[in-house]
Amino acid sequence: MNSYDFVVVGSGPAGRRAAIQAAKLGKRVLVIEKGTRVGGVSVHTGTIPSKTLRETALNLTGWRERGFYGRAYRVKQEIRAEDLRRRLLITLDHEVDVLEHQFSRNRVSQMRGTARFIDPKTLEVEKEDGEVLRVQAEAVLLAVGTRPYRPAHIPFDGTSILDSDEILEIKELPRSMVVIGAGVIGIEYATIFSALDTAVTVVEPRDTMLEFIDKEIVEDFSYQLRDRNMKLIFGQTVEKVEKEPSGRCRVTLQNGRVLTAEMVLFAAGRVGATDLLNLEACGLVADSRGRIKVDPETFQSSVPGIYAAGDVVGFPSLASTSMEQGRIAARHAVGAPSQDPPQYFPYGIYAVPEISTCGLTEEEVQQRGIPYECGIAHFRETSRGHIMGLDSGLLKMIFSMKTRRLLGVHIVGEGATELVHIGQAVLNLKGTVEYFVENTFNYPTLAEAYKIAGLDAWNRMGELKKEPQDALKVSS
Ligand SMILES: Cc1cc2nc3c(=O)[nH]c(=O)nc-3n(C[C@H](O)[C@H](O)[C@H](O)COP(=O)(O)OP(=O)(O)OC[C@H]3O[C@@H](n4cnc5c(N)ncnc54)[C@H](O)[C@@H]3O)c2cc1C
Numbered sequence: 001m002n003s004y005d006f007v008v009v010g011s012g013p014a015g016r017r018a019a020i021q022a023a024k025l026g027k028r029v030l031v032i033e034k035g036t037r038v039g040g041v042s043v044h045t046g047t048i049p050s051k052t053l054r055e056t057a058l059n060l061t062g063w064r065e066r067g068f069y070g071r072a073y074r075v076k077q078e079i080r081a082e083d084l085r086r087r088l089l090i091t092l093d094h095e096v097d098v099l100e101h102q103f104s105r106n107r108v109s110q111m112r113g114t115a116r117f118i119d120p121k122t123l124e125v126e127k128e129d130g131e132v133l134r135v136q137a138e139a140v141l142l143a144v145g146t147r148p149y150r151p152a153h154i155p156f157d158g159t160s161i162l163d164s165d166e167i168l169e170i171k172e173l174p175r176s177m178v179v180i181g182a183g184v185i186g187i188e189y190a191t192i193f194s195a196l197d198t199a200v201t202v203v204e205p206r207d208t209m210l211e212f213i214d215k216e217i218v219e220d221f222s223y224q225l226r227d228r229n230m231k232l233i234f235g236q237t238v239e240k241v242e243k244e245p246s247g248r249c250r251v252t253l254q255n256g257r258v259l260t261a262e263m264v265l266f267a268a269g270r271v272g273a274t275d276l277l278n279l280e281a282c283g284l285v286a287d288s289r290g291r292i293k294v295d296p297e298t299f300q301s302s303v304p305g306i307y308a309a310g311d312v313v314g315f316p317s318l319a320s321t322s323m324e325q326g327r328i329a330a331r332h333a334v335g336a337p338s339q340d341p342p343q344y345f346p347y348g349i350y351a352v353p354e355i356s357t358c359g360l361t362e363e364e365v366q367q368r369g370i371p372y373e374c375g376i377a378h379f380r381e382t383s384r385g386h387i388m389g390l391d392s393g394l395l396k397m398i399f400s401m402k403t404r405r406l407l408g409v410h411i412v413g414e415g416a417t418e419l420v421h422i423g424q425a426v427l428n429l430k431g432t433v434e435y436f437v438e439n440t441f442n443y444p445t446l447a448e449a450y451k452i453a454g455l456d457a458w459n460r461m462g463e464l465k466k467e468p469q470d471a472l473k474v475s476s
Pocket residue numbers: 009010011012013014015032033034035039040041042043045046047048050051113114115116143144145146164185273276277309310311312317318319320321322348350
């Protein structure tokens with residue numbers, strides 16, 4: 001039986017970062033992956049495919065040019081599912097290639113197969129051809145991720161009633177679609193298909209969507225979606241999904257309303273992929289959603305030497321945060337020092353339009369009783385926005401009246417997921433409104449929106465009263 005210092009189960013963002021980190025610290029590392037290719041949900045069914053689909057849809061429809069040429073403008077008149085898939089396959093090949101190369105040059109061993117515990121330090125790996133191997137591990141990281149939640153009452157058929165993995169395999173673009181669940185996945189796909197001119201209806205049991213995002217941003221976003229004829233139905237659960245003899249899908253809501261569409265996407269959350277791990281054998285128990293509880297500082301589970309990171313530990317379930325969690329877990333597992341994670345991380349929702357946010361929302365600031373001021377900029381006020389033909393886009397910053405520090409940055413519109421990092425840096429470095437007022441920004445850029453929003457807040461906050469020798473000292 002082969003033995004390793006560190007065995008990683010799963011090759012998604014958490015697993016890959018952890019494996020490379022441990023290998024760089026000179027450890028013997030093995031990655032076990034049950035999929036045919038490395039990369040995890042992130043590369044094969046999640047982040048990368050959905051973002052590639054979005055980019056392809058925006059390019060082929062000419063979406064970004066419609067501000068100039070009108071809503072009917074299209075780069076390619078008839079867009080087919082295979083047009084979207086072609087670019088997807090090329091992107092995925094590149095991703096897998098980069099990852100394979102990273103593993104090989106860092107001497108990370110790989111094994112294809114499904115891992116399960118025999119005891120806390122021994123794993124059994126069943127390969128696709130039925131061969132079974134055992135490996136011994138000083139420490140184990142469970143980075144097994146999640147899979148779509150598929151309740152029994154939804155008659156998934158893989159062609160027109162689909163989960164978010166299956167949506168990537170569709171043969172034809174639907175003319176109409178009902179999306180069940182207005183979480184991040186549901187909203188991203190709903191808006192991508194709407195950009196492809198599919199008539200989309202979203203059904204969500206809660207009274208609103210994306211509750212963790214600043215309300216003003218969600219309102220602006222919802223207005224834009226409704227303005228292009230997307231239907232958003234809140235406060236309604238789905239009773240039944242059926243297939244009509246004609247092949248159309250029929251969705252019956254709790255209030256008796258019936259929606260029909262060519263396709264249904266069920267996107268109401270994901271569950272941890274822990275069922276194959278035989279967790280009892282190592283002394284761990286997953287919760288009802290398949291998640292593993294860990295120490296938030298080290299990512300060690302209740303069993304010493306067994307770690308978990310990424311989506312399998314729950315919130316925030318992002319590729320970006322999963323990578324950091326994996327690296328922290330690996331460093332702790334091999335006895336290397338690790339820094340605390342930064343207080344604020346960004347959240348990027350790649351809907352059409354994008355939303356991105358970092359720090360406190362206005363609602364959170366109010367709940368904490370912090371006196372504050374907001375600064376707002378519309379992209380249409382920036383010269384770059386005029387050049388790009390943008391008629392929407394909003395950047396909002398929230399500042400403390402007491403310390404003048406930036407508390408939160410919230411953006412909806414083109415480039416939001418890139419722009420947010422300026423605000424994130426100021427936030428984590430404890431910068432104040434003066435940063436935006438006193439610094440020069442490239443012109444013409446969308447980043448100029450920071451300057452405009454900074455000045456907007458500063459005009460109402462009044463000038464900083466500087467002590468002559470103490471100009472830069474601002475209490476936190
Ligand atoms: C549609 C969609 C879009 C997304 N978009 C974004 C985005 O834009 N930005 C963002 O930051 N995040 C996004 N996410 C979230 C992101 O994909 C996840 O946070 C990330 O993939 C989690 O990484 P992970 O390392 O936990 O595991 P995963 O990427 O889930 O990979 C887990 C791996 O473990 C393997 N595995 C499971 N069980 C076993 C076993 N017993 N033995 C061996 N191998 C096993 C699986 O085959 C899989 O390859 C998106 C997710 C989805 C579904």
